[in-house]
Amino acid sequence: MxxxxxxxxxxxxxxxxxxxxxxxxxxxxxxxxxxxxxxxxxxxxxxxxxxxxxxxxxxxxxxxxxxxxxxxxxxxxxxxxxxxxxPRLGEVIDVLTEARSTRNPQIIEALNEVGVDITLEEVLDEAGGATVGRPHIAAVLVRKAYAKSIQDAFKRYIGVGGAAYRRKQxxxxxxxxxxxxxxxxxxxxxxxxxxxxxxxxxxxxxxxxxxxxxxxxxxxxxxxxxxxxxxxxxxxxxxxxxxxxxxxxxxxxxxxxxxxxxxxxxxxxxxxxxxxxxxxx
Known part of the structure; x- marks a missing residue:
C-alpha cells in the first residue's frame, strides 16, 4: 500500500x-x-x-x-x-511563531512601498485563524490581481529576490x-x-x-x-x-x-x- x-x-x-x-x-x-x-x-x-x-x-x-x-x-x-x-517542542514552536508574526508586517510594509494595496487584516482574514505565512499573503495578492498565481506572487514579490522579500529569523x-x-x-x-x-x-x-x-x-x-x-x-x-x-x-x-x-x-x-x-x- x-x-x-x-x-x-x-x-x-x-x-x-x-x-x-x-x-x-x-x-x-x-x-x-x-x-x-x-x-x-x-x-x-x-x-x-x-x-x-x-x-x-x-x-x-x-x-x-x-x-x-x-x-x-x-x-x-x-x-x-x-x-x-x-514542552521543548512547544518552546521552539513559540519562537518560530514569533518570528512569523514579526516578519509578516514587514512584508506588508514593503509591499505598500512598491505600490501594492494590501493590509495585514486582509492576510489574517485569508489565514482564517491558521498560522499566518507567506502563502496567505500570496493568496491575497492573487485575489487582488497583483499576481497571476501563488507562484507568480512569490517570484515577483515575496520570494527570495522579490520586491518585498524579508528573511525570517x-x-x-x-x-x-x-x-x-x-x-x-x-x-x-x-x-x-x-x-x-x-x-x-x-x-x-x-x-x-x-x-x-x-x-x-x-x-x-x-x-x-x-x-x-x-x-x-x-x-x-x-x-x-x-x-x-x-x-x-x-x-x-x-x-x-x-x-x-x-x-x-x-x-x-x-x-x-x-x-x-x-x-x-
Missing part, C-alpha cells in the same frame, strides 16, 4: 481542514499519512481522529523552519512520531533536531533539492554536517524531485546511515500537487516506526 508522509492543512498554509484528511487519504488510496504543518501542531488532533475513523494509520508530524546559514535555499526539518505535548538545525528528539520523534531533512546547493559536493557536505548533529533521515521522494535526484538522495542516505522518507508536500488547492504522488511504499513507514520505537525505549 502507498503512504504520504508530507502534507499541510489549514492549520498552516494548506486549504483542506485537518478533519478531512482521513477521507482524503482513503480517496487517494493511502494506507497511512503524516500531517506535517509548518511550525505548528494545531491540526494533529483533528487529523488523527479523522484518520482513525477512516481506518488510515496516522503519524503525528511537523515541518520546522530552520536557518540555512547561507543566502541560497531553504532548510526545513520534518519531525515524525512526535509527542505534541512536549529561524532556528539552527541543531535546535530543531534536538527539539524533535526531545519530543520522542525522528528528525528528517525535507526536500533536499530546495537547499539549492551549488553542486553535489556542497550537498553531501551539508547533509553530512546535519548527520553529525543527529539527523535521522532524508526525504528522498518528493513532488519536486526527479528520478535522478531520488537515486542520488538514496545513495547519500545510505552513505550516512540515514532513514528514507517520502511525501507529496500536498497543500490542497494552493499548489498543483496531488496527494499520494510520488508513490511511496509502506515499507518506508515500517522502518521509520521501528526507529521511533527504539528512540523511546
Amino acid at each position: 502507498a503512504i504520504d508522509l508530507h502534507m499541510h492543512s489549514t492549520a498552516s498554509d494548506g486549504t483542506d481542514p485537518p478533519q478531512s484528511f482521513g477521507e482524503l487519504a482513503v480517496a487517494a488510496g493511502l494506507s497511512a499519512i503524516a500531517l506535517t504543518d509548518h511550525d505548528t501542531i494545531a491540526g494533529l488532533g483533528a487529523a488523527q481522529a479523522s484518520c482513525k475513523a477512516a481506518g488510515v494509520e496516522f503519524v503525528p508530524g511537523i515541518e520546522l523552519s530552520t536557518e540555512r546559514g547561507r543566502p541560497r535555499g531553504a532548510l526545513h526539518m520534518l519531525g515524525y512520531f512526535i509527542d505534541p505535548t512536549s 529561524g532556528i539552527h538545525p541543531a535546535v530543531a533536531i534536538d527539539a524533535l528528539h526531545a519530543a520522542g520523534g525522528l528528525a528528517v531533512l525535507a526536500h533536499p533539492v530546495q537547499l539549492r546547493c551549488e553542486d553535489d559536493e556542497d550537498l553531501e557536505r551539508t547533509i553530512g554536517s546535519l548527520a553529525k548533529l543527529g539527523l535521522d533521515g532524508l526525504e528522498a521522494w518528493h513532488s519536486d524531485h526527479t528520478p535522478a535526484q531520488v537515486k542520488k538522495y538514496c545513495r547519500i542516505a545510505e552513505r550516512y546511515d540515514l532513514l528514507l522518507t517520502g511525501g507529496s508536500d500536498y497543500h490542497g488547492r494552493r499548489k498543483s500537487i496531488q496527494m499520494g504522488k510520488p508513490i511511496v511504499d509502506d515499507q518506508v513507514l515500517a522502518a521509520l516506526r521501528e526507529a521511533a520505537q527504539r528512540r523511546v525505549q
Whole structure:
C-alpha cells in the first residue's frame, strides 16, 4: 500500500481542514499519512481522529523552519512520531511563531512601498485563524490581481529576490533536531533539492554536517524531485546511515500537487516506526 508522509492543512498554509484528511487519504488510496504543518501542531488532533475513523494509520508530524546559514535555499526539518505535548517542542514552536508574526508586517510594509494595496487584516482574514505565512499573503495578492498565481506572487514579490522579500529569523538545525528528539520523534531533512546547493559536493557536505548533529533521515521522494535526484538522495542516505522518507508536500488547492504522488511504499513507514520505537525505549 502507498503512504504520504508530507502534507499541510489549514492549520498552516494548506486549504483542506485537518478533519478531512482521513477521507482524503482513503480517496487517494493511502494506507497511512503524516500531517506535517509548518511550525505548528494545531491540526494533529483533528487529523488523527479523522484518520482513525477512516481506518488510515496516522503519524503525528511537523515541518520546522530552520536557518540555512547561507543566502541560497531553504532548510526545513520534518519531525515524525512526535509527542505534541512536549514542552521543548512547544518552546521552539513559540519562537518560530514569533518570528512569523514579526516578519509578516514587514512584508506588508514593503509591499505598500512598491505600490501594492494590501493590509495585514486582509492576510489574517485569508489565514482564517491558521498560522499566518507567506502563502496567505500570496493568496491575497492573487485575489487582488497583483499576481497571476501563488507562484507568480512569490517570484515577483515575496520570494527570495522579490520586491518585498524579508528573511525570517529561524532556528539552527541543531535546535530543531534536538527539539524533535526531545519530543520522542525522528528528525528528517525535507526536500533536499530546495537547499539549492551549488553542486553535489556542497550537498553531501551539508547533509553530512546535519548527520553529525543527529539527523535521522532524508526525504528522498518528493513532488519536486526527479528520478535522478531520488537515486542520488538514496545513495547519500545510505552513505550516512540515514532513514528514507517520502511525501507529496500536498497543500490542497494552493499548489498543483496531488496527494499520494510520488508513490511511496509502506515499507518506508515500517522502518521509520521501528526507529521511533527504539528512540523511546
